[in-house]
Amino acid sequence: MEDNLTPQETNDSNRIISINIEEQMKTAYIDYSMSVIVGRALPDVRDGLKPVHRRILFAMNELGITHNKPYKKSARIVGEVLGKYHPHGDTAVYDTMVRMAQEWSMRHTLIDGQGNFGSQDGDGPAAMRYTEVRLQRFAESMLEDIEKETVDFTLNFDDSLEEPTVLPTRIPQLLVNGSTGIAVGMATNMLPHNLGEVVDGCIAYIDNREITIDDLMKHVKAPDFPTGGIIWGIDGIRQAMNTGRGRVVLRGKVHVDTKPSGREQIIITEVPYQVNRDALCDKIGSLVIDKTIEGIAHVNNESNQKEGTRIVIDLKRDAVANVVINQLYKFTELQTSYGINNVALVKGRPRTLNLKELIHEFVEFRHEVVVRRAQYELREAQRKAHILQGYLIALDHLDEVIALIRSSATPDIARENLVNAGWGLDEIQAKAILELRLQRLTGMEREKIKEEYDELMKLIASLQELLGNEGLRYDLIKKELTEVKDRFATPRRSEITYLADEMNILDFIAEEDVVITISHLGYIKRTSATEYRAQRRGGRGAIGGKTRDEDYIEHIFVASTHHTMIFFTEKGRCYWLKVYEIPEGEKNSKGRAIQNLMQLPPDDKVRAIIDVANLDDKEFVQSHYIVLCTKKGIIKKTLLEDFSRPRQTGVNAITIVEGDQLLDARMTDGNSEIMMAVKSGRAIRFPEEKVRPTGRGAIGVGGIEVDEDNDEVIGMICVGKDDTSKTVLVVSEKGFGKRTPIDEYRITNRGGKGVKTINVTDKTGPLVGILDVTEKEDLMISCRSGLTIRTGISNIREAGRATQGVKLISLQEGDEIAAITKLDEFEQEAPVTEASADAEPNEIPNSTDEPTGSGENPSTETGTEQ
Template sequence: MAKDELNLLEEKGIIDFPLENLVGDRFGRYAKYIIQERALPDVRDGLKPVQRRILYAMNELGITSDKQHKKSARIVGEVIGKYHPHGDTSVYDALVRMSQSWKLGSPLIDMQGNNGSIDGDSAAAMRYTETRLAKLSGLLLKDLEKNTVLFAPNFDDSEKEPTVLPAYFPNILANGASGIAAGYATNMPPHNLGEIIDATIAMINEPSITLQKISQIVKGPDFPTGGIARGIEGIESAFDTGKGRVFIQSKTHEENGHLVITEIPYEVIKQDLVRKIGEVVDANPGIGVREVRDETDRTGLRIVIELAPETDFELTRKFLFKNTPLQISYNYNNVVIVNKQPMQLGILKILQAYIDHHRETYTKRTDFELAKALKRLEIIEGLIKAISILDEVIAIIRNSANRSEAINNLVTRFEFSEVQGGAIVDLRLYRLTSTDIVKLQEEHSGLSAQIKHYNLILNDSNAMNNEIIKNLNEIKNEFAIPRRTQILDTIESLDVEIKQTLVEKEYNIWISRDGYLKALEPNQIGKFGFEEFKRRPNDLWIANVPATTLQHLILVSSAGVYYSIPVFKINSSKWKETGMHINQIATMNGNEKIIAAFVVNSFENAKQEILVASQNAMIKRTPVESMVTKMFSKAFKIMKLSDGDRLVSASLVTSKTKFVTMVTQNGFSVRYDIEEIPSASVTAKGVKSCSAKDEKIIAGKAFDNEDIVIITNKGNIKKIKPEMIPLMNRPKKGVRLYPWNKKRDEFVLDLFSAQANETLCLLDEEDNLKQLNVNTLKYSDLEEINNDLDMGEIEAAIIEKNYIIQNNDIPKSPRSSDNDSENEEEGNDLKK
């Protein structure tokens, strides 16, 4: 841009400036402000600016610990109007926090009214609460009027405010701090006031004291909520560098077999803690927790976790500590303002910075007291001299025209100083008695001793140290309290598996194809008829399995995924209820259906396999032990499906399994030796199951020596011997299971392996459910027409299978086949 154009812009009040530089400059100023003047505490008095301004404003208003409480709104208005030009909410929140005994080790504000609670409740509005300074705050503000600290103009130069408070105790460590600035954050826990004072005294006596000696005095953090702090290494690291981590545990004990909590970790909201414990208990009903009660009252905090008699107390305690805020980690981050710069300091440097500030403050205070004593001594000496020549003094005063002339005459005639002359002129006549002369002489003696003492303090560092130590001991004797947080060296191992905490309980579980799980205790079965066994409309129970809370359910879905559901997460149901949906544990898509359910006692050494077949003629075996998961809230892949494909069947392969029987929608069926089907990982596609061309596969299931039952959509059924279906090498199309009727749009709905006395359940399109005992069916030949059940269009059919995974039951190993051309193409990760 030309120079003339720049001049023209400046004349119009427009400044041309690169945006990058402008934003960088403004943000730099903002960051510097919030670091130095808002979010981080000063190492000397341990206060943020807003806290310092609140305490100073209250002190100026005279709302001290020995005066009546005043409305909080009055204090907030004073702070905003004179010192802190920000929102009233931020000021009131800071005021409230300084009064909360569960946040600060030594509260600085005495608030009357509702100042919140450990349950996370907000304080009442500022117009309702009343406030005054706590007695301890007087030590932060003491001697403020004696030129002990530097004052600076406020935001509009109409008032003066202290840049730091005298702070006659190490507030920075006693109360800790927390805050977030730009690029910096601080997180300092409270410590025991008595221990911190002892450490301060030890460092005054021994400036080169080691961290090890300080650690023997200050055991660690001392939280106002008590609890147990674990991890001496983290504490030592924090003391050394200002950064470290400790674990805070609730304090618990056993009472009549129940878990009772009496102290909780620092800054954990009790109400949220109780809710979280309840959520964990609800999500894990098998851990043996009957009820969680908050019995906190005026006598103290108390949370009772009622356990069942057979519950393992210690394992359940560890499980709850691991999965709830009954134990939390606390990260030290000792970032403080030192000489207007943020620095991360260990405890030695913090103590040294505080001692330096205390010495400086005490030096200025002593200078002030010395000057005051010298001035008073000068006056006393003048008064004593005046009384010795009283008649002449009175005569001079009487003969003077005014006060100024009287002072000048006294100074000229008797060599009094200006200060002495003024004091003599202002002296009242009643003070001229012999009694007051004695008092003046006593005061003279006392002032002389004080001046000598002050000079000693200023000129002898040991004398000053002794004075500071004396004052610190007095503060400790008045304000120190016993340690509340117990310190333990080691971190407790909470590596407890959920299975270890479970109380074994037996159920009969029904699983529906829409994903409903109904778990009935044994005493529920047989009380009502099957017609009252409630289910969702158009839904069908596909499995009924016995299981205990120590076992898992594997639910295979038509979407090519499986859900691993711990039985203990399934809520107990009633006979007439529909049960709980799988979505209460995991997330199931509304379009998918559950096609099979398996009970797993333990995934370790579970050598059995699950045979899965897809509609597009893919098939494979997957080992159960490879299906172990650590998460239960999501689905896991059991077969990689191509677009538009879905799983149609899943069955168990055991050491007794001999064959795999396939059936297509048009009724063609073929059998293979189980070894024809390779074993593959959960993410593999599998291999071609049969040469069905454009036909859809309806089922591909594992068989031992069971009968074969097929059902068609028209309600026709047929039971045949397995040997009627030819045994071939994969992949083949096979033979038709029933005569083809060109006039009827009839296709196979499903194929089942059937044993004696098993029940076939049929659901039609009008939601009518019919049950049929397999024994009532007669064997048929392939050429025979299917038996007509006289039902409408069949929606679904099932024989409830009881698939129990037995450990160490090893099925036959699959063998390689010359016909497995698809093996290289679609199953490159198959395990031979």
């Protein structure tokens, strides 16, 4: 048609109305799009349901298929919904019903299904003629009070029946189960949340209408997915809570197991929401074939309905589990992001809503339901009380009433006679009296009628009070919400991980002292320091870690969970790790392979550890140094600031020459005296100023002369020049040790041979450790067999440099000391009273069973090793 034609222009011969096609298409498309938006794709903000969901639940309720009734065939329900309320395809209705019964699709399922409803692996459900359904209790709470005129009804598609426009839900269903839909020109993607958190948020809003969204987020923290997972970062969620649009990143939950053969496995126990487990396994397999991910030997989906998700990934022997996990997050759906788009129908119009608006709309709808329910119950109570009042009048004039009825020719005449008898009865009461059963004329029944009438009058009074008092109505809403929470709320399934730039994670970590152990084969763990009991010198110790036959505890030290550990490897590399990131384990557990926590090469191993309270403290890092020493006697000093910028791949700390290894590291303030000891029993003491500061890549200078044959440096200590409280503790391989005043070691230049520090004999074995200690500290000794012993330093007597010392621990045949460390004293719950039968004759026994004192700050010293 031509554009210049008007809608009124008519062809009389053909009776064709000429219209503008552009206007017609625009109008028709708007009508179509609004039909899709309102009638199909978007949920109502009040009950959180689309029409098809609402019609299925209403139809099942009308059929009486509740949670305590037998299951009915799904085909029967689908037919009921199609024939009465939803004239669309049966597949659309059945697919909707199936989803409402799938535990991995809905945070709280609305339908209780029996039969095959598909799986998380992408398997489809059985045909509707095979499956059976009934309502869940959860859904029944959404339909409760629907018969009390709480919501509006509308005619169905053929005007033969009525259906509800919304369900009078007691549950904030839209937030709890979320919704997804694609309309015309708009879409919605609302994620599920935890019911308990949402109820707490609604109650907080009722208590304070001016509450901020940040305060609401203290209750409704983040989405909570039915399949669990780990929410990675909160910024996108915070944006969605404030604006209605945002993004959430979800990771699957994994852990690393070690098989008896020593090879590691990555076990996936939770996958992100709506991720197909079989498809995930296929994707991993294709990435392995393409060599995008290396280190995976085999992938197997061992998931089942009873035990849930379990995907096992076998690693190759040289693979680093932590690296493979990060690759899985990067290249597969093990990490998935979801766009949040909170679009819902408000009064029939689509709107984007933030968290507070969603809660506001539900609370106001719930208030409307409570008012309408109270009005209905008041009307019903008044109607019933009115009839009971008529009964009581009739019973008061029983003989006259009976005579009047007997004398009336017809029921209509009898009703008129009762109304006109002068007893104050109306038409409704007269009709009820005529329908009264004779048994209610007994004396007992009269008392029951009177009691029932009194109860109804109390109910009427309370309902009138409720309708007249808004505060009471909102208190009732809070009470009913709390009941919903108590009945249906479950613990949060999705963990929340805050990223480093979003918040201070230390606020969520309890600060305590922990003992950190690293084994010879590189297994690390942290254990609460209170698990290690104090023992007398010479005791036989306790198991400090399960190890393989060829493994033993090599490093043992104490640090606070809020501190940062700087690790130095034998090849001169430096790595960082927060103490709270070290896996927690029991005292006798093996721990976790350190390669899974840091990107440590397989041919390198940790040799020394420095504990730093705060690497962000500029003044501290610019006034302290890291002193490094090697087995060949090289010493090097570098400003701590050079190690204050952590890198995941590590940095070079010292250049190691061929045939040498980094041995130890200490942190100093620049004004210390350095002592180095060698295995043959010699030690040297020289001022720190003799070692000038150099950069991270430097080689260092000579610290002590080492014989080329079989001697090597076994440790280093750094002591303040004015610190007179400390003594030098040395320990030999076969459990002998002693303390010697520092002054007995004369100050020399670096690079010399040093002086004797212990008399090395076949009985003592070579020197294995040197520490600077005070009498208020404890000594912890770790053996190659896994035994550990903790004893007070004050129990170890002082002796001269040339003596062999006293026995500190009774070793089993073939066992040797592997590492020693000092611990600041702190209270112990159960001190041990065991003393060794092998103690030296001249040792002085401890006079008390109590540990030797208490303190709070952890030692910054590391253990030493042979």
